[in-house]
Amino acid sequence: MIYHFLIEPFIDYGFMRRALVACLALSLSTAPLGLFLLLRRMSLVGDALSHAILPGVAVGYLLAGMSLVAMGIGGFIAGVAVALISGLVSARTNLKEDASFAGFYLGSLALGVTLISLRGSSVDLLHLLFGSILAVDGGATIFVGIIASVTLILLALIYRGLVMETFDRAFLRVNGRLVPHLLHGIFLALLVLNLVAGFQILGTLMSVGLMMLPAVAARCWAKTLAGSMAIAVLCGLGCAWLGLAWSFSASLPAGPAIVLTASGAFVLSLLFGPRSGLLRSFFRNGLTISKGIK
Template sequence: MTPAAADASLWALLAGPFLEFGFMRRALAGCVALSLGCAPVGVFLLLRRMSLTGDAMAHAILPGAAVGYLLAGLSLPAMTAGGALAGLLVAVASGVVARSTVLREDASMAAFYLLSLALGVLIVSTRGSHVDLLHVLFGTVLALDDAALWLIGGITGFTLAALALLLRPLAAECMDPGFLRSVSPRWSAAAHYGFLALLVLNLVAGFHALGTLMAVGIMVLPAASARLWARSLGGLLALAAGMALAASVAGLLLSYHLDWPASPVIVLCLGALYAASLALGRHGLWRGRGERF
């Protein structure tokens, strides 16, 4: 094979699916938006040591989305509103329980998310079909329509604007939450509750593309991978978004060429980046822990 033919073959392999099929272009647009919105939120989730809380919240939105589905079918506004409301209710309820009883917040969150997950699966499985249950749990990134793309893009735009406004208090709360509360209680509360709202919104956006079981993957895995390379907060945010996008594109291409389900393949590509970063990163296993910020 000549070099020109090899280049043409490689171009067809990498760009052909996106140039030829509209559903691949919509999936790519959705992944770009999710990478720009979810990955930066995942960075603060990681720095606040709340990664497992993000997983719990991803499951907590399921019953609200299921109720929206039950009332209006596969209606984007109904499922979005239901999922966001359920996530916020679980976040508030777990906080109230943690502050009013001897239970810590992780224990109350675990209890609420398990009940939410069971309730959501029950609602979808008894009122819908097996296909509906699979779509809710594992997403439909290859079936995103224009309305879903506008929703995901809108959430991403709002997230980036909110993070720009809250960047300093969020960074301060990650490093020393007690200091921020002592010098500026209002900004401390705004950073805490604003971040929880952004977390729920981005999980809802991820839910439409990757499903409840996979949505948190595009938050936590790029952030963890970038943390093993970056030396500053700005670099960490940019690298996490770039890694999320690279793994999403690779996952879409592998899914197309191998005829595998897209959502788990995307998360596995994110996992491969994490494994490589863990082995070779500046702060990884091979090069030692290195500098910290």
């Protein structure tokens, strides 16, 4: 039973193997980014940027059709532009960064849908919004693998500085006023780059799901940053595998199945994780109430 569910589809079908490899590569790079977003209290910024890349993707689509390179470059430029403009607005006005992100990403989403509708069909729009993971070819798999490798290498190089910038930004300012801004810029660039990789697999609306849900689930289990990062990566890998297998056996859309699996891991972590323990707290409160009644 387990063999037929978890292993056989990936042995018998090449498109399932390519989808699994792309998802596993994406999970390796997005889970650490999602954890840093969570620790920096920027969880919704990732969702905003996943929508903000859509106008660039749409421009690439209008110029070159369903070209992964053209749409990827366009999406990266659009995402970085929205991040820079939002940061500038929050620095020069009383608006906080999350508020400026919200304002720009809603306009970007509407603009992207409008541009795609000018020449594309409803099928093309659904493909870009929700992805088409089972149609991932060898070129897309290599593209995602390169982005995941670059992300992991850069994260390893800036890891210490990024941790300091996350927990003690004032300390870094002592060594140089530009250092925190440089680290923040590199982090946002990596974030946009991985969202660009994710849109081909999960679409612009769901690519952030594989980034944030394993990270939130990991924080319910581990106290340390290293432990949280390891659990987040393992959770992302497991959810990608289970989601793909579930979608194949139940004939469900693969992208939503993966995100739903990650959502299930999040709910289980909330209930049973030692750092959240909702179920344990419910039992404890119930026992306290029952003792008080007696």
